[in-house]
Structure formats: C-alpha cells, structure tokens
Amino acid sequence: MSFEPRILGILCNWCSYAGADLAGTSRIHYPPNIRVIRVMCSARVDPTFVVKALVSGADGVLICGCHPGDCHYSEGNYKTMRRIPLLKKVLTDLGIEDERVRLEWISASEGQRFADIVKDMTERIRALGPSRISAELDVDPREK
Amino acid sequence: MAIRVNPKIIDDLEGYGAEDVQLCYHCGNCSAVCPHADEFNVFPRRPMRYLQMGLERKLETSLEPWLCYYCGQCSDQCPRGAEPGETMMSLRRWLISRYDITGIARLFFKSTKVELAAVIIVALLTGIFFLGFGLWQGDINVYDGSNAFLPSSFIHNFDLALGFLVALFIGLSAFRFWWFSMGGKSAVPIPWWLYIKKVYLLPWHFFTQKRFADCEKETTRRIYLPWLAHLGLMLGYVTMLFIVMVFVKQLQAGPEINWSVHVFGYLASLGLLIGAVYMLRGRLKKNRTQYQRSHGSDWIFLVLLFIIALTGVTQHILHRSGLLLAANIVYIVHLMVVVPWLLRMPFTKWAHMFLRPLGMYFSAVRNEALTRQRSGIETTVPARKVA
Amino acid sequence: MESRECKIGVYICNCGTNIAKVVDCEAVREYISELPQVAIARTYKYMCSNPGQELIIQDIKEQGLDRVVVAACSPRMHERTFRAALQTAGLNPYMFEMANIREQCSWVHDDPQAATEKAKALTQAAVFRVAYHEALEQMMVDMCPNTLVIGAGIAGLTAALELADAGQKVYLLDKQDHLGGNLARVDLTAPYLDSARDLLTERITRVKTSDNIELLLNSRLQELKGYVGNFSATLVSVDSDDTEENKAQKIEVGNVIVCTGYKEFPAERVTHFGYGKLPNVITSFDFEKMLRAGRIECKDGEIPNYVAIIHCVGSRSPEYHGYCSRVCCMTALKYVHEIKSAIPSCYVSDLYIDMHAFGKGHEDFYRRTSEVKTMFLMFGKGDHPIIRSAGPKDDCQMLIEVNEQLSGEVIEIPADLVILMVGMEAREDATETARLVNISQDKDGWFIESHPKLDPVATTTDGIYIAGTCVAPKDIPDTVAQARAAAGRILAKIAKGKIAVDAIYAEINEDSCSGCRICNELCPYSAIEFDDEKKRSHVLSVMCKACGACVAACPSGAIKGRHFTDQQMFAQIEGVLR
Secondary structure, three states: OOOOOOEEEEEEOOOHHHHHHHHHHOOOOOOOOEEEEEEOOHHHOOHHHHHHHHHOOOOEEEEEEOOOOOOOOOOHHHHHHHHHHHHHHHHHHOOOOHHHEEEEEOOOOOHHHHHHHHHHHHHHHHHHOOOHHHHHHOOOHHHO | OOEEOOOOHHHHHHOOOOOOHHHOOOOOHHHHHOOOOOOOOOOOHHHHHHHHHOOHHHHHOOOHHHHOOOOOHHHHHOOOOOOHHHHHHHHHHHHHHHHOOOOHHHHHHHOHHHHHHHHHHHHHHHHHHHHHHHHHHOOOOOOOOOOOOOOHHHHHHHHHHHHHHHHHHHHHHHHHHHHHHOOOOOOOOOOHHHHHHOOOHHHHHHHHOHHHHHHHHOOOOOOOHHHHHHHHHHHHHHHHHHHHHHHHHHHHOOOOOOHHHHHHHHHHHHHHHHHHHHHHHHHHHOOOHHHOOOOHHHHHHHHHHHHHHHHHHHHHHHHHOOOHHHHHHHHHHHHHHHHHHHHHHHHOHHHHHHHHHHHHHHHHHHHHHHHHHHHOOOOOOOOOOOO | OOOOOOOEEEEEEOOOOOOOOOOOHHHHHHHHHOOOOEEEEEEEOOOOOHHHHHHHHHHHHHHOOOEEEEEEOOHHHHHHHHHHHHHHOOOOOOOEEEEEOHHHHHOOOOOHHHHHHHHHHHHHHHHHHHOOOOOOOOEEEEOOOOEEEEOOOHHHHHHHHHHHHOOOOEEEEOOOOOOOHHHHHOOEEOOOOEEHHHHHHHHHHHHHHOOOEEEEOOEEEEEEEEEOOEEEEEEEEOOOOOOOHHHOEEEEEOEEEEOOOEEEOOHHHOHHHOEOOEOOEEEHHHHHHHHHHOOOOOOOOOOOOEEEEEEEEOOOOOOOOOOOOOOHHHHHHHHHHHHHHHOOOOEEEEEEOOOOOOOOOHHHHHHHHHHOOOEEEEEOOOOOOEEEEOOOOOOOOEEEEEEEOOOOEEEEEEEOEEEEEEOEEEOOOHHHHHHHHOOOEOOOOOEOOOEOOOEOOEOOOOOEEEOHHHOOOOOHHHHHHHHHHHHHHHHHHHHHOEEEEOOOOEEEOOOOOOOOOHHHHHOOOOOEEEEOOOOEEEEOOOOOOOOOHHHHHOOOOOEEEOOOOHHHHHHHHHHHHO
C-alpha cells in the first residue's frame, strides 16, 4: 500500500476555516489526508502545537490565517508570519524537512485555494515519505 | 456578412394581422408542439424571430409559413399570448403580397375597405356589362338555348379569358415564390432531378391536405372536422371551377338534369356550402383557436364564396323550376360576385390554394437537398422533430 | 494522556444523506462508543432538528451526561444551536464541542472508507478536547444605545429613521455634502415607474427634522475602537488628513450600521464599446442624468430615432465581474418605457445575455416592455456586441454588430444612442471601511455577512451590521428590507439594555507571570494592563477579543486562553492524529 500522509491543519476561525467550509459548500474535492482543528486566530498557534503534532504522528502541519492586512484581530497574522519561520528554522536544525510545516494565507472566499493547497501539500509530503520523528520516538499510532 | 435588422417590419406586419409577435420570448413551446416542425423547419419560433428582428430577406425566402395549416396548437401552448398561429397566418398574407408584382395584394391586405370597394366596383361593372349584353342580344325570359339571356358559349369564352388572366398572375406569383425560396435568392443549391423525384407531392398535398389531418393526429381531441371542412370546401371549389370552365354548356342546359355533369355540381356545391357555413360559423362564434381572430380578408373570402355557392344553387333550382326570369336575375348576381372573386384570386388569401401545396413540395425538395449536402460531410441524420 | 472522569454523549448526524452517503456514520458511532469517557453515542438523521436536540437534552437529563460532542456540519453553522440545547438541559453551554464532518469531510471527499476514517478522527479529537472543557460564564456589559450609520443613501436614511422613530440617537455619516446616495442620481424606478425623487424626499425631510438624528455630512470615519455596546468612533471632515487631530469629533456608539453602497462599473474599462471615443455611447448613469434633465438627445442635440441598450457591461463576465448586478435588467426595461413615452417613434433595441426578471412585478414589467415593441436581442455570455460609426448612407449614427443567439444570425443594429448598462462594483474605499470596522470582504470586495442565508445583516464582528449594496448588488426593496432588519436587530439589543460578551477571553495567572510585559505590546486591543505595584500583567476581559496571540507568546505559560487552552488543543491534536 502506498504511503498516505497525515497532515494536521490549524486554521483560523474567521478566514481560513471559513474558506475550508466554503470548499465544502462548493463541493470542491481534495485529498482526505488533512485533518483540521480550529483556532480563533493563527496568532494562537503556539510552536508547541506543531511539535506536539509532529510527535503525535503528523507527517506535516499546515497553518492557515487571513491574508496580511485582513486579520480579524487587525494584526494577529503578522505575529504568525514572524513566529512560524522561526519555528521552521529550529525544526530544520533538528533535521525535520522544511516542507513538513507550511504557512499559508487563505481568505473566507478562497475555497478553491484551500483545496489546491491541500492537494499540493499532500503530494509533496507523499513524495517526502513518512516523518521520522514519530518512528524514532516509537509513537507511530499506525502501528496500534 | 452581418444582416441589418429592420425594426419597421414588425409595424408593417401588424396590418397583416401579426399584432402580438413582439410578446414572444422564444421558449420554443410552439415549435415543440407543432406536428410539422422538423430539424430543417423550426417554426413557428424561427419565422417569429425573423419577424421580431425585421430580417426581411430571411422571411421572404422562408418556406415555413406554407407548411402550416393553422390548427392553433402553438397558440394554445404559447405562455405569452404571442399568437404564433396567427403570426404564421399573417406571414402567409405578407408573403402573398411579396410574391405579387402588381402591389394589389398589399393594398388589399392592408385595407379591407380598399378591397371591399374594389369588389363592389368590379361587381357593379360586371352587373352593368352582363345586363347590357343580355338585354341587347337576348331575352331575359330565356335561360338557355339559342335566344338565351346569357348564352353559355359566351359565358364559356368569358370564363376562359378570365381563367387565363388569373392563371397568368398566379403563375407569376408562383414563379417569384420559387425564385425567392429555391432559386436565385436561396442559399441552398438544389439538383434539378430532385424536383422530378418529389413532384408527386404536389397533387398529393393539393388533393388530400393530408398534413392538415396530421395536425389533429397528435392532439388528444382527435376531431378531424377542421380538416374535413377545409378539404370539402377546397375539393368542392376545384370541382366547380373545373366544370364551370369546361362544362358550362352542359351545366346551363336544361331543364332536365344531366346527371353525368350535374352530380359533380351538386357534390361540389354541398362541399362549398357546408365548408363555408362551418367556417363562417366558427369565425362568428370564435369557437376554435384559429377562428379567434379574423382579418378582413378572411371575411371577404368566406362571404363571397358563400354567396357564389348560394346564387349558383339558387339559379339552378329556379331554372329547373321554370322560373326563368328569376333564374337570369340570380345569374347576374352570381356573375357579379364570381368575376371580382376570380379577378382578386392571385392577390388574396385564395392564392394559398396553390402556394401551400407548392411550398410543401419545395420544402420536401429542399429538405432532401440539405440532407444530401450534409451527409457529404457527416452521417445522415434522419429528419426528426426538434424544438 | 491521562483519563479524566467524565460522561460524554456523542451524536453523529447523517444530515439526511449529506453526511451519510459518504461517511459510514454507524461505523463512526461504533468506534467512538468504545472510547473510555464516552457514555453514549448515537446517530440521527438531523441533529439540528427539534427531535435531534431533544435527544441530547433527554440524554443529559436521564443519563447525567456532563459533556456533549456533535459530529455534524461546521461549528460556524450550528455551534450556537447546540450550545443553546445544552443550556436548556441545564448544562453549561461551553461543555460542548463540534466535529465538522460535513463541510470538511463528506462534502469534499468521495472515497467512503477514507472519509469514514477521517470522520472517526475528527470526532475522536472533539471527544478528547471536550474532556478538558470547563464551564464558562458569559459577562453582561452595559450597552450604549446610540448608533452610527455610515452612508446616507436609501439604506442609511431608512435605518436611521427606523432607529430615530423608536426614540434612539443616531449619527448619520456621509462623505458627500448631500443625502440620498446613489439613488439621488436616478430618475424613475422599475418596475412601477415611480420617481426616485419622491422616494427620497419624504425620507430626507424626516431625517433633517428628526431630533434624534445628528447629520454628519462631508465626514468620514477615521477610527473605531471598542467592542459591541461600547464603541468609540472618531469622525473627521473628508478634506482633513489623518494628522489633523483638532478637527476630529469623538462619539460613543453601541452599534454601527455600514451602508456605504456601491459605485458604478467604469465603462471605459471595456474598450470594444468605444465609450469615451464614440460621442453617443453613454452609460446608464449618463442617461439617468438626461432623463432627470427631461430631454433625451444625442451629443449634437438631435432626437435619436434608434436607441440601443446593452446589458451586463462589466457584469457576468470573466474579464470584469463574474456576478450579476441584479438591477440593470429592470433598469434597462425602465429606459425603454421612458424613451417610448418621450419619443414614441423611436425604435429601441435591447441587447441582453439573459433577462433576469426575478423580483415582484418584474415579469409583468418585462411583458409590458415587449408590448411596446422593444426589439429584444440576445447575445452570448462569452461574446460581445461591437459598435462602430455608421456610413454616410445609413440613416443612423452607429451600427452594432452582434451574434444574435435566438436566431443564430450575425446582425447589424442601427443606433443613434447606445446606453451601456454598467453594473455595480464595490467602492474604492470599501477596503478601508472594512478595515476600520473590522469586517471582511469577499473576492469582489463586497462585505461578508455573518451567514449569507441565516444572518444576512450581521457580520463576524459583533455590533457591526451591513445593509444594502455594500453587501452585494441589490434593488431598492431588498436594500430597504436589510436596512430595517439591521435597525431592528439593534433595537432588540437596546431593549435588553445589557449585552452578553463572549465568555472566551484570555486570563493571566499572576502567580506564574514574570512581569516581562511581552504580552502588553502584542495585544491589538490594549486589553492587557501592567500593574506597576504587583509587577504583574492582567487582562481587561471586556476588551479582550480572544485572539490568543498573547497566550502563544507568553514565555512563562502564564496566560490561559479560555476555551482554547493548551491542554484542550493538545488533546484535540492527539485525537485527530490517532
């Protein structure tokens, strides 16, 4: 059986989650590999959430917020914009491939864009293969 | 090349009876319900569109109005009250005036008063002429034989002369009809032998009016009365025209009944009278969709025809009853109606008697030409009904 | 993760067949019911229906459930519904979590097996998370009864009057120096042909004489601070720039209605119509001006014999705007009537893509326009008519070439005057307005409703309402209905006197706070204060909007984002990935 990556999506409530809902109401299909959780703002995404996801068996983490300038909380996404690259730097230093963590801006009207990004990310992670962290930590839930 | 629209045409057609065509919004229900619309002839919708847009040339070359017998199903189905059936009828009137080179048809259709005045003038002139002629050379108390008030040989020659004149104008109109739709103005090249292959359709449609019967076929009502009345009237008319033209001597001879000729006269009169009464009654009572609206030309047509039949029958009865003076007077009245009736033939509704079967024949020829032209490129698609 | 003592009820919705046709709901139920804390798991065809909610209420009461998970549609759709059900059953509404197995599962996946697995994971995540939920209490705050209405078109006038008539204070703001907005540029209105002037005059007179309405013309909003019930707005004159603080006027309002309207599509963007080059090609607004002046004429003063009207200029086109502007079809028909009554001999052709006669009385109006012999011509959506000057032999100024759809013919239409029915588009300042009042715009620039069907005049920001054509193109009746609806919503809130503020906000544990003040600068609402004596920060909960930026940033982990705690998030992540 081919490798089916597990991707955690952390979406902000106002833009990206609404955009993902719009993909649903518009019946725009995308791979089932993504599983979404909701935060009020992408600025709530604590780096530990990403680390927690990676050790819990995620092969990738997608963080989505409002486009710069469109944040429901005025400037939350600017904080995310600074925070995530920093996190990615730390993770790459730890040997985690850069592509496993991705930050994207998706507005409430971009259902298609959300689906496209999920499709693209699923393909990239599939090509990358399973994340080594969960295997090394021996917590791969798929073994259970 | 883009075709210029002419918004004025729709105003012009109003005079011919197409008053509601602008209401059409092209749902296509009319063409869907029409038993005669096929893939090459999408009517009434298409000619209605041409009319709305004033595409004069497209209308002129169209055969579609002639494929319609006005059963009225399209008008019944029309959600907008755009009267597609009446529009087709009006287009036939307009086309008759287009085929006519004299301009008389247009004058008559546009004004019932003018037509009526023309009929009255010709009738009076005819009356004066025959009265004068009869009084001058014969005896008003003699109906037939050598000293007859209106000798049959004279009437025969007069008929032939009149017939020739009428045939000339009808022929001209028919030629222009062909020229517009099939000849010089048509875009479809038609092989000559197709005309021969399909020529049987001309007498077929002329004598049977089968397609009018087909109109009823697809309805639930299945009453063939409109067709029967129309067929009776038309066959009666043709029969009468034929025996008057050829056997007027035998017809006028008497008082004993010459069954070999008269039996046809009786049958024809019966057809004419029943047909005319059926239609007049229908138009008065407006009991069918196709009788809802009557153009002045429809009334003149039926009333004159009814008077002709009535006076014809009356003079025959009077003659056989020995009331010769009365028979001669009715004869004069008969002629006063017959002459204007015949003379206006090529310029009025009457022309449809020839033009409709001709149109159906042309259409069959053109359809086959189109099918052949197309099958050269793609596979033959059997002609079927489309909306 | 340690197991917490709780009794969770899980309800998996079939949503008719919306969920059930892709997701095997029974399999999800079986899987979930084996989780240790789950006391009961059920499937039902419509959880949001009354019997569905009854099911939950009954189970809470009879089985003593202390937490509930509903796996159904998006929480943005029905979270409130189910929270209310919990409250009815006597449970704290925050002891609830939704799993979105419709919008983000059954509607976007077609492999039933994969979708079912995903639904299991999403539901499991909700179960894990809800175990850590805490009972939260909503705060009640005072509500300022004043309202700010931005835009004094027909929507703004109507909303202002509705509020003022109920005895409430209204600030009516407009950038222009007069009232009436776009409607003041219109002559008659479709389909009843009554005059726009008449519609407006009555409103304007009443607005001007109302004691409760303060008119602020030539003014704009510079800043809006605060939260629902307690906004503080800064208004300045349109001529002043942002630095001129002295001219600014500050007002206190509880709610804001945004009805800033639309602007017309600039016809010069469509080059093939020759607008700006051919003198007698004009826009619908140019024509309205002509109608209001009472004389329909060409540039040279001649009375036109042929008028052509072209629909969908800038609308329903992939190049410009994809949407339908809704009012242009009927406006075009209105022009036909106005032209025919002014110049009976004039021939009018109307070039449309589709005739949208959707509203009350519109179809009749369309029919009446047919009766006056309008030449209706249909062109294709991807196609467009081309206008060129006529030759000296022609009896008209211009010729329009178009591939007419209903006849299948390429035709040429004579025209002396061409009217382009320009559509509506979002105003240039819509982005700035959206930013100022903190609402969103869709891809076309229109303001986004809280819910397009169920909550069409509210926005995602509490206390900010939208009405009229700033939301999407619409006609006068719809605009007025929205304005009244927005005013009605506000009056209902004012009647209550106090409003509930969401129980979700950040809290600082003073024992853990190191007093580093990192969070102080992060908060976009200045909701975090630093206590100089204690050397600790604390959150002003009413001001906090719960974005969580400070929670993620606190190096000591001293800030707790209520309802989005680290524990809850971790549990959810674990559940969704297991």
